[in-house]
Amino acid sequence: MLSSRGLQLQLLACSVLLLLLFQASNAKKDLKSACSTCQQITENFNKGFDRTAKQNFGGGNTAWEERKLSKYETSEIRLVEILEDVCESSSFECNRMVEEHEEHFETWWFKKKTKHPDLHKWFCIDTIKVCCPKGTFGPDCNSCIGGSERPCHGNGACDGDGTRGGSGKCSCDPSYKGELCLDCVDGYFSEVRNDTFSLCAECHASCKTCTGATNEDCGECKEGWEDNEACVDVNECAKEPSPCKEDQYCLNSEGSYSCIACDDACSGCTGAGSDQCQACAEGYQDVEGTCTDINECSQSEPACLKEHQECINNKGSFICICSSGFEEKDGECVQQNDATEESEASQTISDPHREL
The missing domain is CATH 2.10.25 (Laminin)
Structure with a gap:
């Protein structure tokens, strides 16, 4: 048996392991979150840049101000006005990132803007390194599966795409499956397929699996269909006994059927309406093939x-x-x-x- 001391050490080791796993999970989330925050900052900065494009110092003698104080277009005043609006006041992460890297914005504004006009690339990817180029992921900006030009071969999303986080694994689009997103899920077939490209097309409605587009190309029929040299609809309504209750009639459809309540005038029926009764319900009588209400109040008795x-x-x-x-x-x-x-x-x- 374990001593009390040994049990305590085991519990402590489990707690440390769980904490490390939790921290690792949060670290991945933080890396993605940091890129998202940086992306939002640079997008809002560009909006502010466009918004202030035709503004000036706003004083009484603009010509003198531009001549003596430098032009508003490249001024520190304009930079400050743009930065003031890149974050919502309630967004802690955004405001923290702007405050922490204020000097970088000044460097880009006064020294790098002309040579590096793409602020997102210069700031988020190359300078503070919280993002990666599109189609890459992780600390070293490795290419996603399928390559950075067509991550997941164009058939899915790369985990961490464009960030310094993520695993690079593919989450395939609904029609595709597999590590490379090149295989087709059940109900689809490869219309075009090679080592780097796959186009999955939908099978015929009768097929669970298939190799082509028609009901003759089914590998396996769906429920409600049967294999008769091709997958054909099963008419459940022709079966004996009927799959429906006595007060219902059966309506067949492709691959299925429905049970629908008989008309109130009927006691059993073969279809919709009071003219499809097998017998008339109490209070009704057959008049030329249609179950019609009996007016008890007009009877002789x-x-x-x-x-x-x-x-x-x-x-x-x-x-x-x-x-x-x-x-x-x-x-x-x-x-x-x-x-x-x-x-x-x-x-x-x-x-x-x-x-x-």
Whole structure:
């Protein structure tokens, strides 16, 4: 058994390892984040440069100021005005980077701008080295898989592309897979393929895998299709018993089917509508092949059997209500008393929109 001291040492070693892994993970994130911040700074700097292109010192005698104080176009005042607007006040990382490298901006502005007009390349890539040229990654700006001109052979994204972080591994586009993003995923086939280029095209809708564009080129059929010298649709609705419930009808579609509720007039059906019933539901009758509502209230035998009741027909059924001047009590329709009538009359006068 481990002693208490040995157990403590093991726990400490695990904690140190976890901390190192956490720090390494954060370091990679920080490298990508630093490049993103620098990119934003240089983009905003260029916007500020364009915005101030036609400005001047703003004083009363611009000609004298430009002659004596140097031109606004290349002045320190213009540089300061541009730098003031490159960061949001709430962006700590952006403001920290600008403050930390203020001297570099001055050097580029006064000495390097003409020879190195691309501020992002000069500042972010070559000087403070938080970014890499497009198509490269990592501390040494190594080429992404597939080469810097076409990272991941044009079929994916290189992890860390353009930054000093990342692994350089490819995250392939949806149609592609493999370390080089040259292979096709299931449902696609290589229309064109060589060592450096691959074009994946979609298989026929019936194919799970394929070698070409038609249903005859399937390697394996998708569910809902069957191999009959080509992948053809399975008509699930032709199967016995039906895959649908008794109160539903089956509608076949390519590679699948749907179960749809029968019309209310039907007791079982073969399709949509009251003319596709296998039998009529209770309260309906067959009239020239269509299940039609029975008007129970118009039958020779009265539907409502209690005294002072009226019959109201509705689809597939009917209801019995008390006639005007009567109210239901204990399941019987009894005449309303004078007090009730006077009360209702009074409410009707005070609220003419009240339903009777």
